[in-house]
Amino acid sequence: MSAWRRLALAITFLTIVPCRVPEPVTEADVTASAAYYPLVGAGLGGLLLGLAALMHPWPPLLAAAVLAVAYTVVTGALHLDGLMDTADAMASRRPPSEALAIMKDSRVGALGALAGVLALLIKVAAWATLLHGHLFPWLVAVPAVARTGMLWAVAREPAAPGRAAPTLAQRYHGAVPPWVVLLWAAGLLAAALAVGGGGAAVWLTAGGMVLAAGAARATTRWLGGMTGDTYGAVSELVEAWGWIVAAVAQ
Numbered sequence: 001m002s003a004w005r006r007l008a009l010a011i012t013f014l015t016i017v018p019c020r021v022p023e024p025v026t027e028a029d030v031t032a033s034a035a036y037y038p039l040v041g042a043g044l045g046g047l048l049l050g051l052a053a054l055m056h057p058w059p060p061l062l063a064a065a066v067l068a069v070a071y072t073v074v075t076g077a078l079h080l081d082g083l084m085d086t087a088d089a090m091a092s093r094r095p096p097s098e099a100l101a102i103m104k105d106s107r108v109g110a111l112g113a114l115a116g117v118l119a120l121l122i123k124v125a126a127w128a129t130l131l132h133g134h135l136f137p138w139l140v141a142v143p144a145v146a147r148t149g150m151l152w153a154v155a156r157e158p159a160a161p162g163r164a165a166p167t168l169a170q171r172y173h174g175a176v177p178p179w180v181v182l183l184w185a186a187g188l189l190a191a192a193l194a195v196g197g198g199g200a201a202v203w204l205t206a207g208g209m210v211l212a213a214g215a216a217r218a219t220t221r222w223l224g225g226m227t228g229d230t231y232g233a234v235s236e237l238v239e240a241w242g243w244i245v246a247a248v249a250q
Contacts, residue, residue: 009033031175038184041147045140064127082232084112126243133250137195142242149212149238157216160225169226200249208238
């Protein structure tokens with residue numbers, strides 16, 4: 001029951017999909033639910049796969065645009081929002097304490113909006129390419145790898161300092177052992193190779209994990225640790241990498 005409870009918590013956190021969470025829920029359940037993020041990513045990819053199959057007769061660009069709308073809605077734009085907030089903080093070139101305050105601001109600046117548009121543009125362009133070539137398995141693999149990369153940041157990097165109340169990053173840091181993340185990465189790589197991903201599967205998985213680790217480490221050097229927004233930014237960064245790899249492989 002605890003496994004389902006933690007998976008349900010991960011689903012409700014990363015998506016807007018209604019999911020009944022069995023009681024009682026403990027703090028340990030909440031933090032341990034992070035280990036299920038890659039599985040939720042695979043589920044989101046399965047949704048993309050199903051929608052892509054339904055829209056198979058459609059023009060690829062139109063189908064890709066509809067996929068972008070559906071994906072953004074189902075995820076609640078959670079990671080996209082984190083990317084935009086992080087981009088605004090980076091653009092400010094302010095000290096860490098001020099940059100963290102900018103991230104908390106609900107308003108989106110010019111660079112944040114641009115980052116969000118560029119992320120969506122990469123997705124639409126890549127999906128149009130994939131749909132044209134019928135490489136549907138990539139639609140499942142990339143979201144799972146992106147959330148595995150985010151999980152690495154959760155497992156390895158500390159939370160940003162300077163907040164009185166426990167933040168998301170403070171609650172989740174260290175909740176998942178690094179070997180769990182590596183196990184997820186190895187499993188996703190094996191699955192991608194099994195369906196004929198070839199060298200692109202290695203670029204996707206290994207490259208995505210290296211990118212996640214590097215981005216998370218750079219964030220810690222910049223801010224002193226991670227925040228919920230920077231977790232989202234890492235996920236979007238790895239996802240963009242994955243879609244580019246998949247499209248080029250086509």
